[in-house]
Amino acid sequence: MNCKQLQKIENYHEGKLQTEELNFVKKHLESCDECRRYLDELKSQALLLSRIKNFKPTLINPVAFRNEVLDQIQSKRNRYLVVRASRFVNSIIFILTQPITRYSFITAAIVIFGVFIFQQTIIVRKIESLEKRMGSNIVAKESGRPGRKNVDAFFKGRMEVQSDSDEAFRELLGNYRSLQIRYTVLLKMLKEKYPATYQEILKELEEAELLPENINI
């Protein structure tokens, strides 16, 4: 490749030359073997490139290709789920096996148990207090014999109300509004917290016809 006109041959091949230069190159090509060979090479390369450009590669089996991609996505998804689940399980196991976690669980259980017991104690005490207050009032008003033993006996159904008549006892309850309120509070609380005791007491009160009609629980 010694000829100095090679660049012009490239331009000639690409159609970039004006008339004057075009004529010059045409004449030069008639006399220069090297440039003719070069032009032939350029033409064959251009032909190859155009054939390459026009060639459209196609998948041998597009349906199999699609199914394979979808299968891979599914299996990847399954693998991902398995990995995620195992990671979750491992992290749980790791947390549970840590000493601080064990102690935390034991402490939490103790605290929860303690709170429960404390709450129950408070409720029971409140009920007992209400019982006593209500019972004292009832018994004091009715029998004139206030006292813890009498109150307990009244609520356990072992004491018979010593009234002149049941009618008089109902009137008595009706006259004491504050007593009615306490009675309501007590029964409501029993109904919510101790349904069995509530049913027992209700039955006893109904049997003894001691439940005033105007109390809504």
Added chain:
Amino acid sequence: MSFEVPYQLIQSVKKGDKQAFGRLIDCCSPYVYAVALKLIGDADDANDASQECFIKVWGKMNTYKSHYKFSTWLYKIIANTCLDKLRKRRRENQIFEQRDPDIHEPTQNNVEVEFEEKQFVDFVRTISGGLSPKQHAVFVLHDLEELSQEEISKILGMPKGRIKSNLYYARKSIRQILQTVDQEKNTSSYEL
């Protein structure tokens, strides 16, 4: 070569509809495979790269923004996948295996197609040896796929100036490679 995908189809795929994704694969796989083969120069590797590309598309579909042209976005994924494979091949100095004539034996009906494909694959393999992966990608996308420089800029993430220079050097190298190949052919024919 740019192509259009229905907006509704893309939206369905974004919502996780696998059937719609199957339709999207049917619609785009010819273009994706063609680019992959032009970049890699091996049918099996191109097939693998195309599958990898669609798996990435499924995984990244939520990141696709509607204002972006879908074909450009897809070209970006396939180009990057193929460039990774080309770079890996360079690192490993992988040598192309010879085709097994028993497996790819052409039948009477597809002799011409087989010949063209062989010629095509030979061409891609020849030029890929003399070009950098980026130059190769720019040449394929610009001269063979006829994409605009703006699109190529988005696909390969490089400024237009670098695309122009890569294209210039790619064309120059290809010309030199083809000249060398022609000379070798002539020499061997003289020897014979």
